[in-house]
Amino acid sequence: MRATARASRHLVPTTWWGRVQWRVNEFAGASPSRFALTVFTTLILVFTLLFTLPVSSASSSTTPLADALFTAVSVICVTGLSTVDMAEHWSGFGHVIVYLGVQIGGIGVLTLASILGMVISRRLGLRAKLIAASDSNPLRAHAGPVAEGQAIRLGEIGSLLRTVALSAVIIELVVAFMIFPRMLAHGFSLYDSSLDSLYYSAMAFTNTGFTPNEAGLTPFATDYVFLTALMIGVIAGAIGFPVIYAVAQNLRRTSRRPFWTLHVKLTMVTFALLLVAGWILYLILEGGNPRTLEDDGPGNAVFQSLFMSVMARSGGFSVLDINHLHSSSLLVTDMLMFVGGGSASTAGGIKVTTLAVLFLAALAEARGVESMEAFRRRIPTDVLRVAVSVVLWGATIVAASTVTVLAITKDTLDHALFDVISAFATCGLSTGLTQHAPTPAVYVLAVTMFLGRVGTVTLAAALAQSQRGQYYQHPEERPIVG
Template sequence: MTSATPLMRPPSPGRRPGLGRPGQPARPLARFREAVDDASRKSPARFAILIFTTLILLFTAIFMLPISSTSGTVTPLADSLFTAVSVICVTGLATVDMATHWSLFGHVVIFVGVQIGAIGVLTVASILGLVVSRRLGLRSRLMAASDGNPLRAHAGPVPEGQAVRLGEVGGLLTTVAVSALAIELVIGILLIPRMLIDGIPFGDAVLDSFYYAAMAFTNTGFTPNASGLAPFQGDFFFLGLLMVAVFLGSIGFPVIYAITRNPLHPRRWSLHVKLTLVTTGILLVAGMVLYIVLEFDNPRTFGAKDAGTTVFESLFLSTMARSGGFSTIDISHLHDSSLLVTDMLMFIGGGSASTAGGLKVTTLAVLFLAAFAEARGKRSIEAFGRRIPSDVLRLAVSVALWGATIVAVATIVVLQITKAELSHVLFEVISAFATCGLSTGLTSELPDSAKYVLVVTMWMGRVGTVTLAVALANSQRRQLFTRPEERPIVG
């Protein structure tokens, strides 16, 4: 004799799990989850931007608390907001002395903030959505995949060969957490002996080491001491560790994920991984050579140093100009030609879905590949035996144009407000947009109105021009017709 198995009754029409029975009010937590679910369903990009902006406002309020400053007084709104945006956007620019203005509590807030900001706006929203809903659903996977590949933000089919596929998002989020923790832990441990050699007390040495490790991996560039890197100038071991951390943070979590899965089989790496690594290597070497050539006769930078130190510090500056934010020299002492080179390196930035900012190296690679293909008369864009779809080129052009427009408008406005030198204003604006953090010293002297301009520039640079454009778009409309073709004259 067998026992009957009870049948599961389907939920009543119009009833959603967790919202209570018909006629009964839903529980507050269930209503909150439903609101989050609806917001993420209507527009994942807008939801992510909302989360990102909310974090900035929250950190602004915390920085305004008297406990956050060493003086025990309220930090002005302009400085608190600027610091919050710089921290959450992992920029590294500052309007106050970061080492002396903030208390221990303030530095803890900064440390936590850069960890959150380094994850990325879409990934942050996905993780928060996971915490709220207690599961990683399709919409959360789409949002996290968008941070690894902006093409996911668009409706319609996604081209082949993506850096991160939807099925791999869970692994990517694990990689983000594990890689960030592991890299910062290893770099911090290696820095401790160097701190102790300088006679720094053990407790301060531990705190400073992990602070430097976090600021390097997140590509923020804040220092725990007022003198910055001056005590470690010429210390190849210390500066080398910072470069390694900055490089690992700037290549992007999808690249780290791909390499950890197939460390000994480069042929299995995706096109995105190969383009990121090759373009990054070319930019690092090109920047180093240009700094050597342009600054060898400048006694205030590299002119008074020996050949080995000049080569190393030129490589260090080339690495930091890509978004690291650390510097062993006074940036304002660079020749205008070197400032322009730094502008270009900052504007390009690091890898997609990384702690670095800028247009991203793959954007530059696609644009150059398209130019080479056009020059050679080829109809398709190809690299490493793969064909790059035309919609990727359109996206790269859009990102470059929107980025250039944001930088141009912000530069004009700041110039009008401050009447400062164009080279310095352009440098600060690009550093803000690319979330780099290098500065000529102008940022700390800006009036409040100019600070707010840089705040918006940092926010737009970190949120991403693609995400912002998708969030502002009302809808994706299908066009059921094709207009007659006509070719305008170009060039």
């Protein structure tokens, strides 16, 4: 034991920079979840400082701390909510900070760090692979054995990170190329069209929803090519990097049958079902609303319903005024936002696979079978425990934040609940409550965004001291449930 301790001390670098790196590596390897929280918190503080600088605002004045902090959290957590007019308040430097922040937050701080490490060293060490694996699969945030059949295995992390980097660049460029000529057609200058198309593409792929121009999407309300490009970017970002990685892998398999993991199948099927369900519900609920869809004709109503269904998952863009939606449509949007997109994606929410696992558990219970199964694969019970924990903690955060915001703002329940779920699910849609909220409510919503982005599983794992082995079991007794 003493020999091991002496040997480990000899491994400590002698230079101060080497010791700092060694300590960081030790901390990151011991707890990737706490490392994630530390990195996110540090980035938020740095971006808060940048947003308070006079050079960041268009008026060359210091931005109030509450607005700077909220914007930093919204940018790093790729939410899209704001307490200031994002198009007018920030200077060119401020917009560059916003652009860089959503890229960092959208791809994922840990994934981005691993990409940079791989570029520098041309290989990933075991610790870097573990950190990237925990970012792509929340189950790896827990100590102990991880169930087989992971969406991304440890040996594939390097390929996943290359896919993440390439897909982010390629998808954003494709979306930008689709948007650029449409902006020129609407009278924007060549300079503005070039910059704004890149800005829009980044906000779509990262599921943030900020707009660089003062009028927002109003000039493009009936430009179906422009809006379709935004939908493509949002769906590509929300579907999840493991799904993009699986698609890329199958495209290379020219001589073999495509192979889809259970995670990919559940994500794609549940994602598509929710997308179609939201599309139909918006069309039914808002089809007779003169302030939203009724006066625009059936063709536009069908398209705008689809656009709203896509953006309600996590995109944050909106052509329709949220305040003009019926209460039933607001509730549908609440549910879609709470679910969000795919795991390891730029979207927020509890994730579509979490909903799928809960549905499969309920189906198995109704059928009287012991195990959950899907696509001829058995899902272990520890996945169900994680899914239940995610939903429970998510609902608890939303409930506590909603009650607090209601007490502070004295606004209506549907508006407060809508903006709180939008903050938790990092969606970005708003009834207008956030922009006019008092300072205490702004801080509450900022905390809600942070908790929603870092993930309830990661947060729970980071707060837990360690996993203890239990070598005994208490007598079993069944409570009455239901």
